[in-house]
Amino acid sequence: MDEHEHGHGATGHSHNLDPEVFKSSAATDEPIGFIMALHITFMVIAFGFLYPIGMVLGLSRNRWHVPVQILATILFVVGYFLAHAHGGRNYEPHIAHRWFASVVIWTVVVQLIAGGYLKLHWERGIHGRIRPFIVPFHKILGALVPVIGYVQIMLGVIASVGFCYGDSTGQCLAHFIMGSSFVGYGILLLLSLRVGGPWLLRRGKSQEWYDSWVIMLWGIVNTFTEHRWGHDWNHGDYQHTSMGIIWWIAGLVGIILSRKGKRSVVPSVLIILTAVAFQGHAQHVPNSGQIHSYFGYMLMAGGISRIVEICFVWKEGVFTISPFQYLPPLTLILSGLLFMGSTEEQLMYLNGADIDQRATLVWIRGIPVCAGAYSAVGETHTL
Numbered sequence: 001m002d003e004h005e006h007g008h009g010a011t012g013h014s015h016n017l018d019p020e021v022f023k024s025s026a027a028t029d030e031p032i033g034f035i036m037a038l039h040i041t042f043m044v045i046a047f048g049f050l051y052p053i054g055m056v057l058g059l060s061r062n063r064w065h066v067p068v069q070i071l072a073t074i075l076f077v078v079g080y081f082l083a084h085a086h087g088g089r090n091y092e093p094h095i096a097h098r099w100f101a102s103v104v105i106w107t108v109v110v111q112l113i114a115g116g117y118l119k120l121h122w123e124r125g126i127h128g129r130i131r132p133f134i135v136p137f138h139k140i141l142g143a144l145v146p147v148i149g150y151v152q153i154m155l156g157v158i159a160s161v162g163f164c165y166g167d168s169t170g171q172c173l174a175h176f177i178m179g180s181s182f183v184g185y186g187i188l189l190l191l192s193l194r195v196g197g198p199w200l201l202r203r204g205k206s207q208e209w210y211d212s213w214v215i216m217l218w219g220i221v222n223t224f225t226e227h228r229w230g231h232d233w234n235h236g237d238y239q240h241t242s243m244g245i246i247w248w249i250a251g252l253v254g255i256i257l258s259r260k261g262k263r264s265v266v267p268s269v270l271i272i273l274t275a276v277a278f279q280g281h282a283q284h285v286p287n288s289g290q291i292h293s294y295f296g297y298m299l300m301a302g303g304i305s306r307i308v309e310i311c312f313v314w315k316e317g318v319f320t321i322s323p324f325q326y327l328p329p330l331t332l333i334l335s336g337l338l339f340m341g342s343t344e345e346q347l348m349y350l351n352g353a354d355i356d357q358r359a360t361l362v363w364i365r366g367i368p369v370c371a372g373a374y375s376a377v378g379e380t381h382t383l
Contacts, residue, residue, distance in 0.1 A: 030089040030090070031089065032089050032160060033089065035082050035085055036082070036083070036089065036160075038079070038082050039079045039082040039083045040156065040160070041079075042075045042076070042078055042079030042082065043075075043076065043079045043149075043152070043153065043156065044153060045072075045075055046072045046073075046075040046076045046079065046149070047072075047076070047104075047145070047146065047149025047150070047152065047153060048149065048150075048153060050068055050069075050071055050072035050075065051069070051072045051145050051146050051149055052146040052149075053068055054068040054069040054072055054142075055142045055143060055145065055146060058139075058142055059139070059142075066115075066119065069112075069115065073108065073112060076108060080101075080105070089160075091159055091162075092162075092165070095155075095159045096155050096158075096159075097152065097155035097156050097158070097159040098159075100151065100152055100155055101152065103148060104148055104149065104152050107141060107144060107145060107148055108145060110141060111138065111141040111142060111145060114134055114137060114138040114141065115138055117134060118131070118134060118135065118138060150180075154176060154180070158172070158176075163343070163345045163346065164176075164343075164345070170225050171343065171344060172343050172345070173225050174221075174222055174225040174240065175339055175340055175342065175343045176340050176343075177218070177221055177222075177225065178218060178221075178222055178336075178339060179336045179337065179338075179339035179340030179341075180336065180340065181214065181218045181336070182299075182332050182333070182335050182336030182339060183332075183333050183336035183337060183340075184214075184336075185211070185214060185332050185336070186302075186328070186329040186330070186331075186332035186333035186336065187329070187333065188210070188214075189207070189328055189329040189332065190326075190329040192207050193321055193325055193326070193329065194321070197319040198319065200261075201261075201317070204260065204261045205258075205261055206258050206261050206262055206263050206264065207263075208254060208257075208258040208262075208263060208264040208265075208266065208267055208310075209254075209255060209258035209259065209261075209264075211254065211258075211267040212250075212251045212252070212253075212254030212255040212258055212264070212266065212267055213251065213255060214251075215247055215248070215250065215251035215254065215267055215270060216247070216248045216250075216251025216252050216254075216255065217248075217251070218247060219244050219245065219246070219247025219248030219249070219250075219251055220244070220248045221244070222240065222241075222243065222244030222247060223241055223244035223245055223248065224244075239277065243274060243277055246270070246273070246274075247270065247274070250266060250267075250269075250270040251267075251270075253266055254266035254267050254270075263310050263314070264310075265306075265307050265310055265311070267306070268303045268304075268306040268307045268310070269303065269307070270303075271299050271300075271302055271303035271306070271332075272299070272300055272303035272304065274296075274299055275296040275297070275298075275299035275300035275303060276296070276300070277296075278292050278293070278295055278296035278299065291338060291341070291342040291347065292342055294338060295335050295338040295339050295342065298331050298332075298334045298335035298338060299331075299332075299335045301327070301331040302327075302328050302331035302332040302335060305324070305327040305328045305331065306328040308324070309322075309324065309325055309327075309328060313325060
């Protein structure tokens with residue numbers, strides 16, 4: 001470690017380090033430090049737990065909505081200043097986590113201003129004309145805050161270890177974007193299962209119509225982000241890019257077939273085909289094949305269980321939830337987490353730390369299982 005990587009641990013972080021320090025990584029080699037650990041903890045609690053809980057409480061008009069949002073904001077503000085007071089590890093000045101912080105800050109600020117205005121209950125005069133626009137705007141921002149917070153947390157995790165830098169950016173983006181899409185897909189299926197049935201029926205749209213739009217859009221993203229542009233094409237690039245093309249074409253077909261509220265198995269069949277492709281997907285890093293293979297198994301289980309649900313379990317106008325219907329969201333969330341955890345840099349890091357793929361699979365599997373158990377318990381309390 002050279003002189004540029006030392007000498008600033010006691011006085012806080014620096015934005016003026018020699019660019020050569022970040023030639024191969026977006027972070028220096030010093031320990032993260034206690035202050036940065038507090039920053040991470042506060043932000044994860046605020047955006048990973050409190051803001052989403054506050055959003056749900058707000059939609060249900062619960063009296064704890066405002067206190068929870070205030071507590072989340074306090075943690076956010078403290079965490080923000082901690083990020084500018086830490087010592088130890090330094091980060092490349094232009095990382096995405098740093099500039100995206102402005103988006104997070106202004107979203108939270110505007111959301112708080114809108115919420116405070118509504119809390120004053122001004123409804124006379126000009127306020128009577130403004131309020132009908134502020135109410136839906138506040139709800140939309142409230143729903144966006146957890147999503148934006150999730151993106152910032154992911155960018156923060158990447159920044160903390162210096163991954164996804166230089167030539168690894170495209171491959172890393174594709175894994176995190178596509179993995180997040182599977183996680184989001186599973187969450188949307190779970191929400192649709194719990195509260196979305198009547199809403200879909202009123203709008204005359206099927207779940208597959210929305211699924212097909214997501215599939216098409218993510219397919220377009222995957223088509224242009226898997227190959228490291230400016231470099232020679234390899235077998236992995238061909239496989240990922242061709243899968244992206246198949247996704248957006250199949251998504252377009254699904255949109256057409258799912259019009260006027262019709263159910264369709266096109267998204268499920270596409271998921272199964274994607275799973276089959278990943279069973280023989282060539283990899284550059286040891287143990288990566290096993291992770292991708294397990295990812296394929298989970299995708300296949302999600303697609304098959306979704307077809308069974310559509311063809312044999314689902315009944316139009318019946319909103320009672322069958323236990324079987326929890327399987328598609330669970331397997332899709334698990335597959336997304338596995339895909340996000342299978343970038344080349346992450347697997348090389350795990351190999352260097354002598355952590356095998358089975359240990360990695362065990363802790364990744366625990367996250368969606370806990371989420372599914374929580375959802376099922378919530379369902380029993382509503383019966």
